Amino acid sequence: MLARGEILAVRQASVSLSGRSILKDIDFALEMGEFCGLIGSNGSGKTTLLRTILGFVAPSSGSVSFDGGSKSASVGYVPQKFSLDPYMPIRARDLVALGLDGNRLGLPLPSRGRWQKVDEMLEAVEATPFADQRIGSLSGGQQQRVLIAHALVRRPRLLLLDEPLANLDMRSVAGIVALLRRLSREFQITVLLSAHDMNPLLSVMDRVVYLAHGRAASGTTDAVVRTDVLSQLYGYHIDVVRVHGRVLVVAAEAEGDALAAIERDPVHVAQIP
Amino acid sequence: MTELLSIVFAPGFFTSEPVRTAAVIGAAAAIVSGVVGVFTVIRGQSFAGHSLADVSSAGGAAAFLLGINPLLGFLGMSVLAATSMELVRVDRASERDLVTGIVTGAGLGLAALLFYLDVTTSSTTGATVTVMFGSMFAIPASIVPLALIVGIGALAAVGMLYRPLLLCSLDPDLAAVQGVPVRLIGLLHLIVVALAVALAAITVGAVLSTGLLIGPAAIALHLARRPGLAVLTAAAIGVAATWGGILIAYDSYEWTGGHGWPVSFCIVALIFVAYVVIAQARPTRVRPVLGTARTGVASAG
Ligand SMILES: Nc1ncnc2c1ncn2[C@@H]1O[C@H](COP(=O)(O)OP(=O)(O)OP(=O)(O)O)[C@@H](O)[C@H]1O
Ligand SMILES: [Mg+2]
Numbered sequence: 001m002l003a004r005g006e007i008l009a010v011r012q013a014s015v016s017l018s019g020r021s022i023l024k025d026i027d028f029a030l031e032m033g034e035f036c037g038l039i040g041s042n043g044s045g046k047t048t049l050l051r052t053i054l055g056f057v058a059p060s061s062g063s064v065s066f067d068g069g070s071k072s073a074s075v076g077y078v079p080q081k082f083s084l085d086p087y088m089p090i091r092a093r094d095l096v097a098l099g100l101d102g103n104r105l106g107l108p109l110p111s112r113g114r115w116q117k118v119d120e121m122l123e124a125v126e127a128t129p130f131a132d133q134r135i136g137s138l139s140g141g142q143q144q145r146v147l148i149a150h151a152l153v154r155r156p157r158l159l160l161l162d163e164p165l166a167n168l169d170m171r172s173v174a175g176i177v178a179l180l181r182r183l184s185r186e187f188q189i190t191v192l193l194s195a196h197d198m199n200p201l202l203s204v205m206d207r208v209v210y211l212a213h214g215r216a217a218s219g220t221t222d223a224v225v226r227t228d229v230l231s232q233l234y235g236y237h238i239d240v241v242r243v244h245g246r247v248l249v250v251a252a253e254a255e256g257d258a259l260a261a262i263e264r265d266p267v268h269v270a271q272i273p
Numbered sequence: 274m275t276e277l278l279s280i281v282f283a284p285g286f287f288t289s290e291p292v293r294t295a296a297v298i299g300a301a302a303a304i305v306s307g308v309v310g311v312f313t314v315i316r317g318q319s320f321a322g323h324s325l326a327d328v329s330s331a332g333g334a335a336a337f338l339l340g341i342n343p344l345l346g347f348l349g350m351s352v353l354a355a356t357s358m359e360l361v362r363v364d365r366a367s368e369r370d371l372v373t374g375i376v377t378g379a380g381l382g383l384a385a386l387l388f389y390l391d392v393t394t395s396s397t398t399g400a401t402v403t404v405m406f407g408s409m410f411a412i413p414a415s416i417v418p419l420a421l422i423v424g425i426g427a428l429a430a431v432g433m434l435y436r437p438l439l440l441c442s443l444d445p446d447l448a449a450v451q452g453v454p455v456r457l458i459g460l461l462h463l464i465v466v467a468l469a470v471a472l473a474a475i476t477v478g479a480v481l482s483t484g485l486l487i488g489p490a491a492i493a494l495h496l497a498r499r500p501g502l503a504v505l506t507a508a509a510i511g512v513a514a515t516w517g518g519i520l521i522a523y524d525s526y527e528w529t530g531g532h533g534w535p536v537s538f539c540i541v542a543l544i545f546v547a548y549v550v551i552a553q554a555r556p557t558r559v560r561p562v563l564g565t566a567r568t569g570v571a572s573a574g
Pocket of ligand 1: 018041042163
C-alpha cells in the first residue's frame with residue numbers, strides 16, 4: 001500500500017468511537033524525513049488520528065500502512081496526557097532510559113554508553129537541570145520535554161507527538177520545534193506533530209494535515225492553508241489572513257453556522273491579535 | 274554486653290529449629306513480596322494483591338483438608354485467581370476493580386465452605402487461624418525447599434521482566450509503542466504477585482500477606498527516588514520487619530507467661546509503625562492550602 005519513498009500512508013480511513021463517527025475518509029501519506037503538522041481545534045480528532053496510526057484504535061474502514069524498517073521499536077510517541085503520582089520512584093532520566101531499551105528483557109546492566117545517550121538526549125531537550133527529579137513532581141512543560149526525550153532517544157523512524165507544545169512557553173516552543181526539525185533532518189525521522197496553533201510550525205512544516213469536523217485536507221502549507229480549501233473543509237466561508245508572518249484562520253461573518261463554528265473552535269478566534 | 278544480648282535475644286533463639294525455619298521462609302517471603310510489591314503499588318493494584326491473598330486462603334483450607342503441603346494449596350488458588358482476573362478483558366480501571374471484587378467474593382465463599390469442612394472433619398478451629406493469620410513457629414521445615422524454589426523463580430521472573438514491567442506500570446501506551454505485549458506483562462505480573470502472596474501466606478497468613486506485599490513497598494517509595502533502589506529498599510525493609518517480628522514474638526514468651534504473641538502481628542505492627550514514622554517525616558503529599566494557611570501564620574509568628 002506504500003508508494004516509493006513513503007513511510008506512512010493513511011488511506012480513506014474512517015474511525016468511530018462508541019458508535020460516534022469521529023474521522024471520515026482521512027487520506028494522506030508521509031515521506032521519509034518529512035515534518036508534518038497535524039492541525040485542528042479541540043475535539044477535531046487529532047488524538048484519535050494519532051492513536052489510529054499507532055494501532056490503538058482500529059479504523060472502521062480504510063487502512064493505515066507503515067514501513068517500520070528493520071528496527072524493533074521504530075515508532076516514537078509523545079502522548080498528550082501523562083500523569084504519574086509525585087512520589088513514584090522514577091526519575092526523568094529513568095523514563096528516558098526506558099525509551100532506549102524498555103522493551104528488553106533482563107536487568108539493565110550498568111553501561112556508560114546507555115547513560116551517555118540518555119544524558120545527551122536530556123541535554124538536547126534542555127531537561128538536564130531536572131533529570132534527577134521524580135517525573136511526577138515536574139511541571140507540565142518539564143514533563144513534556146522528558147517525554148520528547150523518551151520518544152526520541154531510540155531514533156525512531158516515525159515520531160508522533162500529540163500537542164507537545166501545549167504546555168511550553170513561547171521561547172521553549174521555538175527551541176523544541178527547532179530541535180525536532182534538526183533531528184528529523186539529521187536522522188531521517190519522519191515527524192507528525194499535532195497542534196491547535198500552526199504558527200510556530202509554519203517555517204518548518206513540509207506538509208500539513210488540517211482536520212475539521214472529522215475530515216482532513218493535506219498538502220503543503222501553501223496548498224492547504226487557503227481560503228478556498230479551508231472553507232470547503234469547514235463547510236462555510238473561512239478567511240485565511242496572513243499578517244506579520246502569522247497565519248490567522250477566521251470565520252468571516254459571526255453569523256449562523258459561522259457563529260456556531262467560532263463557539264466550537266474558540267482557538268481560531270483567539271488568534272486574532 | 275552479653276547480658277544485654279541475652280535480654281534482646283531470649284535464651285535459645287539462635288539454636289531453635291522453628292526460629293530458623295521461620296527466619297528462612299520469612300526472609301524469602303519478605304524479599305519476594307517487597308520486590309513485587311513495588312510494581313504492584315506503582316500499578317495501583319494493591320486491591321488485586323489483597324484479593325489474591327483472600328482467595329489463597331481457600332487453597333490453604335483445601336490443603337488442610339487434603340493433608341497436603343499448605344504452600345501448594347496457597348499457590349494453586351492464588352495463581353488460579355490471578356489468571357482468571359487478568360483473562361477477563363476490561364477497558365476501564367473501575368471495571369478491573371469490579372472483576373477483582375467478584376473473584377474475591379467467590380474465593381472467600383469457597384474458603385468459608387472449606388473451613389467449615391475442616392472444622393467438621395477434624396473438629397479443630399486451628400486450621401482457620403493458621404491459614405488466615407499464620408503460625409510462623411509451626412512451619413514444618415519440609416516446606417523450605419519448595420518455598421525457596423518458588424521464591425527464586427519469582428525473583429528471576431521479575432528480573433527478566435524488569436524493564437517492560439516498569440514501562441507498562443508507568444504508561445501502557447508508551448510500552449505498547451515499543452512493542453511490549455502489555456496484556457501478557459500484566460498477566461505475568463499478577464502471577465508473580467500470586468507467588469509472593471502464597472509465600473507470605475505460609476508465614477504471616479493469607480490475610481496478612483497484603484501487609485508484607487504493600488507495606489514495605491509503600492515505605493520504599495517514600496525513601497527511594499529510583500526504581501531499582503526502591504525495589505532493594507522494599508526487600509530490605511520486609512526482611513528487617515520479618516526478622517524483627519520473629520525476635521519480638523520469640524521474646525514475648527518471656528513476658529507473657531509462656532503464651533507469646535503471634536509473629537504475624539509483630540511483623541505487621543513493625544511495618545505499620547515504620548510507615549507512619551516515614552510518611553510523617555517525609556510529607557510528599559500536597560497539603561490543602563486554605564486549611565493550613567492560618568496555622569502556618571500562627572506558627573511562623
Ligand atoms: N472514547 C471515546 N468515545 C467517544 N467519543 C470520543 C472518545 N474519545 C474521543 N471522542 C470524541 O472524539 C472527538 C475527537 O477527540 P480527540 O481527542 O481526537 O480530539 P483532539 O483533536 O485531540 O482534541 P484536543 O485538541 O482537545 O486534544 C471528540 O469530539 C471527542 O469527544
Ligand atoms: Mg488531543
